[in-house]
Amino acid sequence: MSAARHDGPGTGGDAPTPAPHTDDQPAVPGTGEWRRLSPRTLLVHCGWLGAPLGSLALTALATGGRITAGAWITLAAIAAAFAVVTAAGLVRWARTDFRVTAESLDVRSGLLTRRLRSVPLHRIRTVDLTASPLHRLLGVTVLRAGTAGSGEGSGExxxxxxxxxxxxxxxGELLARAAAEAVAEDPVLARINWRWLRYAPLTFWVVGGVFVAGGSAYRALHxxxxxxxxxxxxxRAFEEFGNGMLWLTLPAALLAVIAxxxxxxxxxxxxxxxxYRLEWADAGTLRVHRGLLTTRxxxxxxxxxxxxxxxxxLLLRAGGGATVRAVAGGLGNKEExxxxxxxxxxxxxxxAVRVAGGTLRTPFPDPEVTGRQIDGDRHLVRHPRAALRRRRxxxxxxxxxxxxxxxAGLGAAFTPVLLHAAWIYAVLATPAVLWLARDAYRNLGHQIVGEHLVVRAGTFSRDTLVLRREAVxxxxxxxxxxxxxxxxxxxxxxxxAGEEGYRVPDLAQGAAAGFAATAAPGILDEFLTRPVGHGDRTPST
Amino acid sequence: MSEHAAPLLRPPRHRVDPRARAWWRVQALLTLSGPMLLTALVMAALSVLFFPGALPWLGPLLLVVLVLPAVAYLVVMPRMRYAVHAWELGERAVYAAGGWFWQKRRIAPLSRVQTVDTVRGPIQRRYGLATVTVTTASTAGDIKIAGLSDADAEALSRRIGEVAQDVPGDAA
Structure with a gap:
């Protein structure tokens, strides 16, 4: 099959960075020729058979090797599915090929209806290599090229x-056209530091995660x-638990769950x-590399x-930590x-602030929310107190x-225990809610800092968005x-880009239009009025 | 920020077609009010036929839970929508207002416009109405103007197309 695949000029084993190709298009072996996918793809397709086969093996083990008629039927079904999947995979593999020409990436596929998808190279925005553990076992990887469409699947x-x-x-070929100017400063923005591991327990929804895992384990056993x-x-364990001293066993169980x-x-x-490594691969390309079993x-x-x-x-904030996300186009749909x-x-x-600044290529504006409207960019403009009332x-x-x-209703109907639960809940929850509302309000703020728009909001997750003004x-x-x-x-x-819509919640009605107009000039200027000449709505034609 | 006289966003100039009220009423009848009223009617009939004793408490309950909300929605929603819905095509941007409970005003510059769709649903066609949707690269930036008359919709979509061509595009 594709002999062109392996005869690269001794491509240096590990991570060949996108070669800084100059003016003329890359003289890569196979340019313009149709190339096949790796035949090992077929094996990857069989990967999903692992789960049923594994559970069958476990059943055999659990029942001491006595495989029932039901299990034999399952085995036969798996064999049939195997045949179908392999055949389908073979057809798909045999009928799919791709090439990189000077202008575009072309992919041909389809058994009867031949489909040719061609993406101009200059429209390719992101190139993502993903390998599941199975892929890595077989030494293959999935390449996804995202385009500007930012849409649902169509652009990919x-x-x-x-x-x-x-x-x-x-x-490297696909991104070669990106300008390969030297990056002035250290191109590597961040590397993994295992001391950060202490923040890990503050992120995962720790207790819930255990219940989710327990639930799925129960389902799998079932x-x-x-x-x-x-x-x-x-x-026996449950009986012991019930008989033991609850004031001791309950906290112990909770502790175990948290651990x-x-x-x-x-x-x-x-x-x-x-x-993990975050770096500027060249002046125009930011690259994140990470993952142990699934590398990304x-x-x-x-x-x-x-x-x-x-x-x-919330938890991470209490521990003095933060994470950073990019607001970028072409990364796929919401989930992706x-x-x-x-x-x-x-x-x-x-x-996090340092990395965010390095990503923006300008110091990350990390202002505090203050009461008064100060023009200095060290402060976020606080929203009206009505926003606090609303949150409460x-x-x-x-x-x-x-x-x-x-x-209370259930308590009145059935048992007074619930009546007590009702008032205890109300007494405990009210201050918590009021505290969260106050925190949410104190976090609320917005400002324009240079080329960027800064918005902070949220209490369960305090998010500070720094957005390029011209991106609106x-x-x-x-x-x-x-x-x-x-x-x-x-x-x-x-x-x-990103989540498409970014909210600035609960601005003062009088200030919203002014803020929007200043932040992104040219969009709504012609629809603004000064409050003096109030209400000039003309009746319709 | 220029704080001496904070500018305000005025409503768009043009209202939608008055026939839109009838369209919204039919829509309300088909989606929410109709089924609610029908449910109330069926329950009342069943009660009269089989459980006459339940009527004294079931009647008021149906009235409050189903009939009044259905009628209120049928009467209030189209009026409020008609008061709110409006549109305007400016020199550099298109501006639309919509909604009734949650009201939305959205402005998108013509330089970002990607497509203009005109859709006529079966009920809309009966009233000679159309919905114009202007899409931008961001799904949060799509502008929908519902309840335009056919002629207005056509003229609007044509003009947006023309203007969007003239304005230097950065339809990223």
Whole structure:
């Protein structure tokens, strides 16, 4: 098959950086010729058979080798599925090929309906190499080329799968047209520092994670025909637990759950951020490399990078940590964007601010929210106090009232225990909600700093968005009867990147239009009025 | 920020077609009010036929939970929508207002416009109405102007197309 694949001029083993090709297009072997995917792709397709086969083996093990008729049927079904998958994979592999010409990346596929997709090289924004553990075992990798469309799937070409060396080289080819000017400062923005591992338990939803894991383990056992509740030692453990001193065993159990969750969080951190490196591959390309079992290498073009978000989830914030995400176009749909936009693992806040600044190529504006409207860019403009009232009311209305009312209602109907639960919940939840509302309000602020728009909001996750002003593609002003009465308006900046819409919640009604007009001039200027000549709405034609 | 006289965003100049009210009313009837009223009617009928004793408490309950909200929605929503919905095509941007409970005003510069779609639904066609959707590169920037008359919709989509060509584009 494709002999062209292996005869690279001794491509230096590990990570061939995108070669700084100069003016004329790369003289790569195979340029313009149709190339095949790796035949090992076929094996990857069989990977999903692992789970049923594994569970079958476990069943055989659990039942002591006595395989029932049901299991034989399962085995036959798996064999049939194997045949179908292999055949389909073979056809797909045989009928898919691709080439890189001077202008475009072309992929041909399809058995009967031949489909040729051609993406101009200058439209390719990101090139993502992803390898699952199975892919890595077979030495192949999946290449995804994202284009400017930023849309759902349509803008993306993926090649499943290529040998690793070939994938790296192809990425070099695809991104070769990016200007390869020397980066002035140290191109490496950040490397993994294992002391950051202490932030891992502050990120994962520790307790919930354990329950989720326990639930899926139970489901898996159930599928295999093992009922955990019927196992002797589980039942005995629960009886012991019930008989023991609850004031001792309950906190001990909670502690165990937290410990287990923390270990899970640590494992996840290591898996996600092993050999993490964030660097400017050249003047116009930012690259994140990370992962232990699943390695991920995301490349973001500078022109597509519209800003960064400094995220501080509640627990992480309490521990003085933060993470950084990119606001960039062409990273795929929402789900993919969430996976690919991470620029920094949970790390000390100072480090996060530094990395965010390095990504923006300008010091990260990290101002405090203050009361007065000060023009200095060291301060975020605080929103009206009505925003605080709104947060309090919302919290009480949606978090405290329904649960208390439900408990009280049930208590009145059935048992007075729930009645006590109701007032205890109300007494405990009210201050918590008020505290969260106050925190949310204190975090709320906005400002224009140089070329950027800074917005901070949120309490469960305090997010500071720094967005390039020219990236705003549209403004939306949203009000409801409640905000209209409170004199507030929520502004949304539409951006062709990241999460598409970025909100500035609960601005003063009088200040919103001015802020939007100043932040992104030229969009709404012609629809503005000065309050003096009030209300010049002309009746329709 | 120039704080001496904070500018305000005025509403768009042109209202949508008055027939849009009828369209919204039919829509309300088909989606929410109709089913609610029908449910109330069926329950009342069943109660009369089989459980006459339940009527004294079921009647007021149905009235408060189903009938009044359905009628209120049917009456209030189209009026409020008509008061709010408006549009305007400026020299450099297109501006639309919409909604009734949550009201939205959205402005997108013509330089970012990617496509202009005109859609006529089956009910809209009966009233000679159309919805114009202007898409930009960001899904949060798509502008939808519902309830235009056919002629207005056509003229608007043509003019946006023309103007968007003239304005130097950066439809990123």
């Amino acid at each position: 070409l993926s090649l499943e799968a290529l040998p690793v060396v070939e994938g790296e080289r192809l990425r 599928e295999m025909g093992i009922e955990p509740w019927k196992l002797g030692f589980v039942r 287990l969750g923390s270990v899970g969080a640590l494992v996840l951190y290591v898996e996600n951020w092993w050999s 290498s995301v490349t973001i073009e500078r022109a597509r990078l519209r800003g960064v978000v400094l995220r501080e989830p 964007n969430r996976k690919r936009s991470g620029l920094l693992p949970p790390a000390p806040r100072r480090e 009311t919302r919290g009480l209305l949606f978090a405290v009232l329904p649960v208390s009312a439900l408990l 593609a549209a403004w939306t002003f949203t009000t409801s009867p409640f905000t209209r009465r409170a004199g507030l308006v929520t502004l949304t900046a539409a951006v062709a």
